[in-house]
Amino acid sequence: MEFIKVKTYAELSKRAADIILGQIRRKPDSVLGLATGSTPIGTYEELIRAYDDGRADFSKVRTVNLDEYCGLSEKDEQSYRCFMNTYLFDHINIDKANTNVPNGMAADPEEECRRYDAVISSAGGIDLQLLGIGVNGHIGFNEPSDKFTEGTHIVTLDERTRNSNSRFFKSLDEVPRKAVTVGIGTIMSSGKILLLANGESKKAIVEKAIYGEITPRVPASILQKHGDLTVIFSEE
Ligand code: GLP
DSSP: OEEEEESOHHHHHHHHHHHHHHHHHHOTTOEEEEOOSSTTHHHHHHHHHHHHTTOOOOTTOEEEESEEETTOOTTSTTSHHHHHHHHTGGGSOOOGGGEEOOOTTOSSHHHHHHHHHHHHHHTTSOSEEEEOOOTTSOBTTBOSOSSOOOSOEEEEOOHHHHHHHGGGSSSGGGSOSEEEEOOHHHHHTSSEEEEEEESHHHHHHHHHHHHSOOOTTSGGGGGGGOSSEEEEEEOO
């Protein structure tokens, strides 16, 4: 594991974007596992800047997002599909047909999970997985539980997660109770994992995840077992 501690969020974003750009240069048709949340926004801004400056070509890149709220359509501003379009896809030369986010509106959610797993395996798996971390140690929407999950599945969101994510909604009531997320098994099968965390509020959980006991009660702790994990933490 490589632990990179930086001072500012800007530095975190630059370091993360450089790693992603390096991956795309090495393999132009890379499959990127992408994350939402406030943490990767600066990284996405850096990727857009690289594209604007002619330093990056996303034309062959394929992406697979980690998760989506159940019951939100892509037109809903709080949906993760909308987030990805707004913060990244609408600003770079990626083919939207090559971008994947689980469908939170699927009539049969279990079928949607199987479809999403098939999308990931037919893409040949994820080359580089970008991750944020929830205050309770969740990755994607893999909440603390009794066992680590394998493939894509439906989760009931933890109250701490709903509270923390309510800042993006008009009220706590509007925060969906369920979500679809790729499993821990899928995340662990990625070639490389890049975990980003910034600020005091994430310090304790990052330490617990990276140096503490490996337990499904702290889902991110499983990352200790990955052979190519980079953690970038900013103090800001
Ligand atoms: C959501 C996402 C996670 C993300 C987490 C942290 O719950 N499902 O993938 O890591 O938020 O968000 P933030 O970066 O805003 O702290």
